[in-house]
Amino acid sequence: MYSSPELDPQSKPRFYARLARETEALLADEHNQVANAANFAALVWQHVPSINWCGFYFFDGQELVVGPFQGRPACVRIALRQGVCGTAAATLETQLVADVHAVAGHIACDAASRSELVVPLRHDDGSLLGVWDVDAPVPGRFDAEDRQGMEKLAEVFLASLRCSARDGVVGSQRSIHSK
Numbered sequence: 042m043y044s045s046p047e048l049d050p051q052s053k054p055r056f057y058a059r060l061a062r063e064t065e066a067l068l069a070d071e072h073n074q075v076a077n078a079a080n081f082a083a084l085v086w087q088h089v090p091s092i093n094w095c096g097f098y099f100f101d102g103q104e105l106v107v108g109p110f111q112g113r114p115a116c117v118r119i120a121l122r123q124g125v126c127g128t129a130a131a132t133l134e135t136q137l138v139a140d141v142h143a144v145a146g147h148i149a150c151d152a153a154s155r156s157e158l159v160v161p162l163r164h165d166d167g168s169l170l171g172v173w174d175v176d177a178p179v180p181g182r183f184d185a186e187d188r189q190g191m192e193k194l195a196e197v198f199l200a201s202l203r204c205s206a207r208d209g210v211v212g213s214q215r216s217i218h219s220k
């Protein structure tokens with residue numbers, strides 16, 4: 042059972058460093074993308090204050106499709122270059138939006154969202170895996186420290202998906218079943 046520590050959000054660098062360690066510990070024994078994305082979103086939702094949505098959109102080869110998240114039900118598909126998520130996916134650059142009302146093309150899944158931070162996620166070969174999206178109900182919620190912290194957390198998530206010796210066992214089981 043996961044038991045949650047108290048994380049003090051006063052010093053953001055320290056807060057994100059501790060949350061990164063918590064994330065590593067939570068995801069360490071699993072490499073499944075959906076499982077780790079679900080627990081990652083739940084952990085961020087539990088610890089990061091003043092947010093109203095956090096979750097994943099994964100690239101299906103054509104567009105972004107919503108993945109595990111916390112918050113209100115969201116739009117399912119987002120085209121590349123559309124909205125803040127589609128821009129992060131197309132440019133492969135983190136998007137930090139202080140006021141979503143000032144962004145033409147912003148997609149309002151939840152009318153309460155006022156600021157947004159979207160981190161692109163890449164496979165090891167550099168290709169697009171998807172984006173990690175965090176929304177807040179107040180303008181200017183995210184700053185450069187949040188950006189750095191969320192990028193670090195996203196790296197921890199990506200690292201958790203990589204193969205390890207354990208996958209060798211899973212791989213050999215798979216080949217037995219495929220006979």
Ligand code: SME
Pocket residue numbers: 094115116119123124125126127146147148149150151154157174176
């Ligand atoms: N606001 C995002 C869409 C996703 S939701 O906020 C969950 C955007 O403009 O890309």
